[in-house]
Amino acid sequence: MTAFTTAAPRAHVPDEVRPPAHRRSGHTVVALSGVLDGAAAPALREYLIGALRHSGRLLIxxxxxxxxxDVAGLxxxxxxxQRAAGLGVTLRLAAPSAQVAALLRATGLGRILTVHPAETAA
Incomplete structure (x- = not known):
């Protein structure tokens, strides 16, 4: 099960996703949990696109x-x-778990996506 937490207004999300909100000045933080895999990918995509529509200039x-x-989650x-860039929104990843950080390094996506060791650093 994957859960999403965001500061943006709630989008239509499947029942297994519970997005309690929190907001910070000038940016939106979406806290993801669980497994980001092929099963979670459609709901994750829908939810993050909705968060982009309501985010500030920075989405963390x-x-x-x-x-x-897995590759579907990535x-x-x-x-x-790419959508964020088209909207003028900067996307940053924060505090990836060891497995996710290793996957980002192994795939080279750590050089494409901006990754910070902690949310506060993002």
Whole structure:
């Protein structure tokens, strides 16, 4: 199960996703949890696109509670980064778990996506 937390207004999200909100001045933080895989990818994509529509100039994805990810989950992050750029929004990843950080390094996506060790640094 993947859960999303965001400061943006709630988008239509499947029942297994619970997005309690929190907002920070000038930016939106979306805290992801669980597994970012092919099963979670459609709901994740829909939710993050909705968050982009309501975000400030900076969208931070807090990955600290993400236990694992696969290429489908990473593909969503790349797609959201491209959409964000088109809207003039900067996307940053924060606090990836060890497995997710290793996957970002192994795929080379750590050089494409801006990754910070902690949310506060993003």
């Amino acid at each position: 994805l807090d990955l600290s509670a993400v236990t694992s990810a 593909a969503v992050l790349i797609g959201v980064r």
